[in-house]
Every structure is written in structure tokens, then in C-alpha cells.
Amino acid sequence: MTERELVRVRKLEKSYGATRVLQDINLTVKPGETVMLVGPSGAGKSTLLRCINRIEDPTSGEIFVNGADMVHSEQHPGCQPASAKELAIKRRAVGMVFQRFNLFPHLSAIDNVAIGPHRVLGVPLRQARQEAAQLLTRVKLAEHAAKTPRQLSGGQQQRVGIARALAMKPSLLLLDEPTSALDPELVGEVLEVIKELACAGMTQLIVTHELAFARQVGSRIVFMETGRIRLDAEPSIFFSPHQEERIRTFIGKTQAH
DSSP: OOTTOSEEEEEEEEEETTEEEEEEEEEEEOTTOEEEEEOSTTSSHHHHHHHHTTSSOOSEEEEEETTEESSBOSSSTTTSBOOHHHHHHHGGGEEEEOTTOOOOTTSOHHHHHHHHHHHTSOOOHHHHHHHHHHHHHHTTOGGGTTOOGGGSOHHHHHHHHHHHHHHTOOSEEEEESTTTTSOHHHHHHHHHHHHHHHHTTOEEEEEOSOHHHHHHHOSEEEEEETTEEEEEEOHHHHTOTTSOHHHHHHHHHHHHO
């Protein structure tokens, strides 16, 4: 793994029984890049994110994040699977933002953000809440810090989710269709936060159907279909009128909705 690779995925395979969900996935992400994963439903995009963060166990292949082997034990590289204890430590480098927010319903916004650093990293609660307040300001929710999730809109809940992921100070942020559960009028506020993170140099790997946003913000766009990467290109190449017909058809159908 080179210094210019924050993420390296090689020959990744994932199967559920006889169904192959990911096939020969090879992907690298450099520090500071925002890489957009696009493609039809069932392409394996979300599964790829979940394998990188080891929420899912890959069937075979290599995954490195920030130099750490996410698949194998550091003591037995290439042979023995990483233990649960090792994975818990390695996962700290990876933040995850889910479609459905996954906030603790009984906690306030500020405590949803502070709980990870306090319980997992051992940060004193007062310090964790101070840092959480700064992050809520960053995602434009300072005035909502004391509210519980049910008192927030979907867009606000998702921004709390982003702040919660950032609170662990990850090297990589994974976002799994962060706007898919939102009403259309709330999408923009979440995309604006993601754009600001990209401008600030946060490395992000994002599953999205927002092609206009992907074109504007993405360093690269990766098109997946039937568990494979069909194209990995800069936005100008991905959206070229000379692109292959399958890509142009996908773009046309997606933008029509």
C-alpha cells in the first residue's frame, strides 16, 4: 500500500450462499478524494461499503484502510482473520453514515455525537460534549443540540449522524445513500454539509443516486453493476457524451427521476 492510498481494495469477493454480490472488486482511494459509487439497485454498492467497514465479512480479497489490514490479523497477515478486538480498533479510522440515521432515540443530538468518543475512546464526558457542540455547529445544528431525534427533521437527523461519525476523528468517511430517506426539500441541506467536508479535505466514499451532486463534488465516479466495477473515471469522463451506451442510458434514466 503506497503513501498515496488511504484505501486499497483488491480482488474483493462477497457471496451469500450461491449468490455472488461482489466480484473481483479493485479500488483505491487517495487521501482527500471524494469518490462516488453509483449504479442500479442491487449493484453491490452498499455491500462494498459494509465490507470496507467490516460490518459484512468478505468472502475473499484484501481491504486496507490507512495501512491497516481490515481482513486479517496483524499478527498473522494473510492467514488468520482479524479478531473482534482488532476490528474494533481498526474501525475507529472509518466513520459510517447510514441511510436511516441510526441515532439513539432517547439521547439529545449533542449526546448522540458525544457518546462514541466518551465510551469508545475514553474522552472525558465534558470534553466529548464540548467537541460535539463544535461539530453540531459545523453541520449548522448548534441551536438544536438539546433536541432528541423525534424533534428533528430527517435532514437534521442525518446531519447529526454525520457529526456523530466525525466525532470519532476518522481518516475515512463512508456514506451509504445519505439522502435516500429524506423528503426532496431536505436533501440540499445534507448535500451542502457533505460538499463542505469534501472542500475541507475529508476523504469520503459515498453511495448516491444524486448524479448532479456527484458530478459537482466527486473526485471520481465509480459505476457498479451486477457486483462489478464497470467504470472508474473522473466526472468529466463519466459524463462525456462519448461514454459507452450503458453508462449514458443509466445517466439518462437516473436524471429523469
